[in-house]
Amino acid sequence: MHIILLSGGSGTRLWPLSNDARSKQFLRLLPGVDSLQPESMIQRVVRQLKESGLDADMTVATSLSQQDSVISQLGRDVNIVTEPTRRNTFPAICLACEYLSKEKGFGPDETVVVMPCDPFTEPGYFEAIKEMAAAVERSAAELMVMGITPTYPSGKYGYVVPDGEEDGVIRVKRFTEKPDVATAEQLIKEGAKWNGGVFAFRLGYMTDISERFVNAASFADIRNRYEDFPKISFDYEVAEKAESIGMIPFTGEWKDLGTWNTLTDELKIQAYGDVTLDGTGKNTHVFNELGIPMMCIGTENLVVAASPDGILITEKCKSENIKQYAEILKTRPMFEERRWGFYRVIDHTESPDGFCSLTKRLTINPGCSISYQRHFCRNEVWTFVEGEGIFVLDGKRRPVKEGDTVVIPLGSKHSLKAISSLTFIEVQTGSNLIEEDIERFDYDWEE
């Protein structure tokens, strides 16, 4: 059995903690098993999968921009399939299935479960997944879907409408996308469930559908032709067209922690980071990722969130409104988790003549290295402030440690490997200071 976790999202509703590179599923805020170490939504789901014995073979289907966050948070335990461009859930699932089939060599009879990576749910959810997989294995239906028992007539979710039971599974009459509240009430009376985006099928079922759009011999060839897949959701292209669909119901806690309001309801901690609350306020949640103290006096029903991207102060019940502003407030990413560590932008200037500077603080984890690279529009000056490492400039290696400074002229090839956790201040100067001004080369650290 194989699990495909879908990790997407643009991260506008939890600004400024989430952004394109750090969607909500990567925020380490939820109470973990060890309460001292909060975990992210994707870490929580993977932990729950493991606890349920469902971790046999996990593949995360995600975008290039989230790849480093997935590696950083889940390690190398999971397979990662990246979309070359963002298209929708149908192409993403096709690509992941072709990966399992053509890259990993699994046969068409293998059972595959597709699910989102960020539901806030309980163990029963994973038991329902096992039942879905079992139904696929005994061929009770070609496609299985999880039906989540609605707790209110929501217009935000799709509904799965049942049609009697057969072969141990509830037959599905049809899917109904986001209805109005009156229709939702009627659907619930008829026994309809929410569609939580969890599906199970045999691998061959999906590769057959996929190959109608892109048929190539290797996974790499299919990925190269990713643009040939239609931009459409799995629900429309697969679920609504399937001939035989079964549903396994799940009644239990299931939430989309997609807004500050719903997220803070689940948090056991009121303040994250360097925060002082004076004790006269109430129902205030504060997130401070800036390295300076924050003080709240007498605040009520408020969410305060500060990151290098910006600062939000919002009345809790209005927190969903941030969605409409996040695009305007968007800057270049000011914080990113990378496979080698993380960085934060601490200053940037643009002088009237167009000359720019960007100052970052970067930390490389022990044993990790950044790629061997060069830039065409900027010089870089690195001053090491903690740890030890090895620096390479145009092929020449030298050890570096806290207190050292190196100057990297425009066009010079350079790399850096951390021996111990290595932190440095980088001052970039030049024009067009973007992450994309980079040419990468192979470099053999073992040589």
Place this chain on the structure above:
Amino acid sequence: MHIILLSGGSGTRLWPLSNDARSKQFLRLLPGVDSLQPESMIQRVVRQLKESGLDADMTVATSLSQQDSVISQLGRDVNIVTEPTRRNTFPAICLACEYLSKEKGFGPDETVVVMPCDPFTEPGYFEAIKEMAAAVERSAAELMVMGITPTYPSGKYGYVVPDGEEDGVIRVKRFTEKPDVATAEQLIKEGAKWNGGVFAFRLGYMTDISERFVNAASFADIRNRYEDFPKISFDYEVAEKAESIGMIPFTGEWKDLGTWNTLTDELKIQAYGDVTLDGTGKNTHVFNELGIPMMCIGTENLVVAASPDGILITEKCKSENIKQYAEILKTRPMFEERRWGFYRVIDHTESPDGFCSLTKRLTINPGCSISYQRHFCRNEVWTFVEGEGIFVLDGKRRPVKEGDTVVIPLGSKHSLKAISSLTFIEVQTGSNLIEEDIERFDYDWEE
């Protein structure tokens, strides 16, 4: 006639915008004459003095830590007398009077007016000052005090109790320090006024008193013996002991904008810096001195203030409570206005082995220079990001401009002069990274 402006204060009640180096009187928030250019409390008072024709000879009595802010905000139009250590208003006024007498050579008959540098008041206040000076000149009393007509029975102020009129001035029976509210009500019925700390006298009156404590031939000698003055207020040591005191009343707007609540009442602008308000909130004032966007959604009766020192979110009516936390929240100064420009701390680290780094962004104003200096505990790396200047290292000059990097090893003498406005990123590394690790030398830029 001479005006002595007292500029002190620790700046805890307007944290995080104010700190020891930037007391509330230096915050550029008040609506200026040109509404596009806000002015600070001290700038407003000096402008009002000039508009009233009272600017003949102004001396600011302040602490060393505020000297650079005074120069930066008032220019070289005013004299500055700095206390070697903070003692109280009596020693500070003695020192300023000795400066006028011994350093500037004014005679004992000159009229002196002492006043705070930060009342929020109207032109009538300055007319009352003129009347006080006139009363001193015609010798109606040895000490004149301004009596501000109370608007409510406050327990926060001292009261001046009258005793009939004589020679065109109201005689003062006694001073009463901060009474309880019932006493204040009774005092107001008897015609008592608030003591706003404005006094007028002849220069010789104060130098006679001063020389009872410190008698020396030169101003420099007196300043060197500053510790010999008692730590006491002018009110206790002079006003309460004076034999002949007259009062000039003032009825008009007069406020101490000492808390976020009282300050924001007077502001015409709701948001300072990069701030977006969603329009569904009310009575919110926001100050953002961090270079990142800030968004407020649906906030009510709130003050939000963010500076490199920290972030405050407070219910307006509870804003005075910050006073008790400011000491705990205090960090090293993260922003300072200096005579040559300003700096901001953008990052700091301390590694487990005690090795430290401090990264600053500094701007030197055109034509200005920092002192020729060296440090004993740190290296510095400067990367210029805007403008042009001249850099000196161990006596050797070289031009510098945006994109250049210079490394200043521990112990090396260095200086920098801006030709155009010059901004650079400084990374300090070493141990004990404090402003006090500095040895200054003379340097002749004309040579």
